[in-house]
Amino acid sequence: MVAYYSSDYDVKCQLDTCKTYPVITDSDRGEVFCGGCGLVLVQNLDDTTNENRSYSAEDFMKNARTGPGGSLTMFDKGLSTVIGADKDSSGKSLSSKTKYEFNRLRTWDQRSKSRKTSSLSKAF
Numbered sequence: 001m002v003a004y005y006s007s008d009y010d011v012k013c014q015l016d017t018c019k020t021y022p023v024i025t026d027s028d029r030g031e032v033f034c035g036g037c038g039l040v041l042v043q044n045l046d047d048t049t050n051e052n053r054s055y056s057a058e059d060f061m062k063n064a065r066t067g068p069g070g071s072l073t074m075f076d077k078g079l080s081t082v083i084g085a086d087k088d089s090s091g092k093s094l095s096s097k098t099k100y101e102f103n104r105l106r107t108w109d110q111r112s113k114s115r116k117t118s119s120l121s122k123a124f
Contacts, residue, residue, distance in 0.1 A: 011041040083109055 013034035021036030
């Protein structure tokens, strides 16, 4: 168990006997708990730190664990999936068979979105 004292989280134990104890973060279990009574204050934390140190932007992106954070300015908090254009990840054009399959997937993706989602995307 890797535990360290942390002041990163704005949570405190509400018990009178625990107000002087520090908040402890257990990164292995993804929990923040009271150092006095052991009450779990935050659960299921994601480790968003990079795997190792990076000295260039390319290394930073290669070692990143998560994508961009959610945003309240977007109707779906920025978590939607968009099927892109007819190119693969390296920028090469797809074969005609694969283009057809992706067009079909795009059609079903649009049909599967609810009317409320569609309205919200137009509103934002």
